[in-house]
Amino acid sequence: MSSNQSEPDSPPQTLVKIRGLRYFRGSRAIFDGVDMDIKRGKLTAIMGPSGTGKTTLLRLIGGQLRPQQGSIIVDGMEVNKLNHRQLYELRKRMGMLFQNGALLTDLNVFDNVAFPLREHTRLPESMVRSLVLMKLQAVGLRGAHKLIPSELSGGMSRRVALARAIALDPMMIMYDEPFTGQDPISMGVLVSLLKNLNDALNLTSILVSHDVRETLSIADDVYVISEGKVVEHGPADVVQKSGSDWVQQFIQGKNDGPVPFHYPAPELIDDLMHG
Amino acid sequence: MLDQLQRLGSASLNTLERLGRGHLFLLNVLTGIPGLFLRFRLVIHQIYSVGVLSLLIIGVAGLFVGMVLGLQGYNTLVDFGAEESLGVVVALTLVRELGPVVAALLFAGRAGSALTAEIGLMKATEQLSAMEMMAVDPLHRVVAPRLLAGFIALPLLAALFSAVGVMGGYFVGVGLLGVDEGAFWSQMEDKVDLFDDVLNGVIKSIVFGFVVTWIAVFEGYDTTPTSEGVGRATTRTVVHSSLAVLGLDFVLTALMFGD
Amino acid sequence: MEQSRVIQIWVGLFVAIGLASLFMLAMKVSNISALTEQDGYILKANFENIGGLKIRSPVTMAGVVVGRVSSIDFDRNTYEAVVFMTIDFKFDNIPDDTSASIFTSGLLGEQYIGLEAGGSQDYLKEGDSFTLTQSAVVLEKLIGQFLVSKADE
């Protein structure tokens, strides 16, 4: 940390640097040698089919999981070498938006957004109130501050969670599939919200998604992962023109291709005969 | 045969592992307790949900148990012409055993299961993960206040159970069956000892409060994060904490009243 | 804010109810009052056999509790039990020829010491002994004697 503060004029361009990452669940490799560079101030998208480990990757970056091999360096600090206190200090500067918002169900919208402020600062209540209302205004839900989480739609929950994630003005924010299961309107709202927040607050954003069109429309940089490896990397237009059949199948959503429609099985006729 | 042996082996290993995790979990939670005294509001909220909301069931159950003790005790004692000892019988049974034990069993069913379900659902809906990512340790913010609240609430509930039970025994014995009022109270006062009986009962309920709440919050925190997992964890809380209470009651009784 | 006030009031009430219950158990159900009035003077008595007499067993006179057994010892020379009892200062006129006997309340009840006043003008003082004592009746002995006398008939 101190080395960073001594040279504030020239922060390294890469905020998150992942090298040789290997992560296993049991004997199954979720990540098998992944390198990534997340650039400061940019919106980086990580795409891949369900179950490839996108959520796992975000948890690894946030230090909730430890890799068996390789290093994850966030703002100059190796995440899995930090002690409890250092890790928690680092997390105060990270925001994360969980798949379904993960709002605290026993608090109303206002108290949810105020939660990080009340936990980590000693601001007077009037200041907390102004800050919370400003954050809620940014996501367009200032009028909803008295509602409780069960009264919110899925899209609203995510926007409240977003307001909560930016409450402490973090340096980076991670979005876990923010568009999944949204109707076209709230999807559009979320897409532009993400883009605007990234630009206006000079945030570094990591966007995990398999909603190809929306993601490619706002991402500065794209990683496509599959079966534990990075299969494509580059700006959105480069990825779109990828020569890989697999990437083309994924981007265009074809039902058969390198990823077969059928789960591996013996010939149908054999199964029927022996059934 | 080998299969069964293997199953036995893996079951014991699992149990040992869970026990280990439970203790490690407890250690981590306990480090959060001192900080709570600066934010006692969190604990007060939890005392409300585990204590105040259990008041009614504990009070009603205590009254009925005391009334039954009054009836049964009278029927037995009257054969020996010793019905004036009814107060002693009712009070000793409640203060030493039934107060701490039945209150703890009811507490496990009412408050323990609710704690498990609440924490388990917070885990299943990623609220605990979200807290971790907001640099708030859920063991300190969510679990520790609940543990402390259970620890405070059960001894008070058990005392209420015993006190209401004595009143119930009094209504039945003195009010309905005509036991002499003076003898009822004076014999009780004479034979029930503050330290040997009342204090030992309170110690029991403190131990039970701690163990039941510990099991409840651990089961919630350790749950498989699905709705089915939460359901199973809730059942386990009630079963395990009830067994723990009854087993510990035997051990504590042997230690306290065993000579 | 309003709701948390309600919760705090409820919790306050809850703690008050719990403490009141504890207080009732201590004051009304158990013998805290007996513990506090340990002021008094000590008398002792030798018994051949004290049966089930215990520390804190009552000492009565005409059925009124005048004190409690404070300690029980064993005399190595006479092979008798030595019972020390604390008698309340209120009862400072116990004649020195008073007898002390061990009785049982009811058939199976607790044992206690019963004092029967004598006619002397001199009163027992701190540290004095009762000269006339009668031991506990041991039920087994009684039954034994009864059987033997029956067999003799």
Ligand SMILES: Nc1ncnc2c1ncn2[C@@H]1O[C@H](COP(=O)(O)OP(=O)(O)O)[C@@H](O)[C@H]1O
């Ligand atoms: N707690 C867990 N225990 C065992 N396996 C898990 C657990 N969490 C995730 N996995 C496995 O890890 C893989 C990656 O999961 P995840 O990161 O959630 O994928 P994604 O977010 O890309 O859909 C999945 O195949 C899943 O089965």
Ligand SMILES: [Mg+2]
């Ligand atoms: Mg996921």
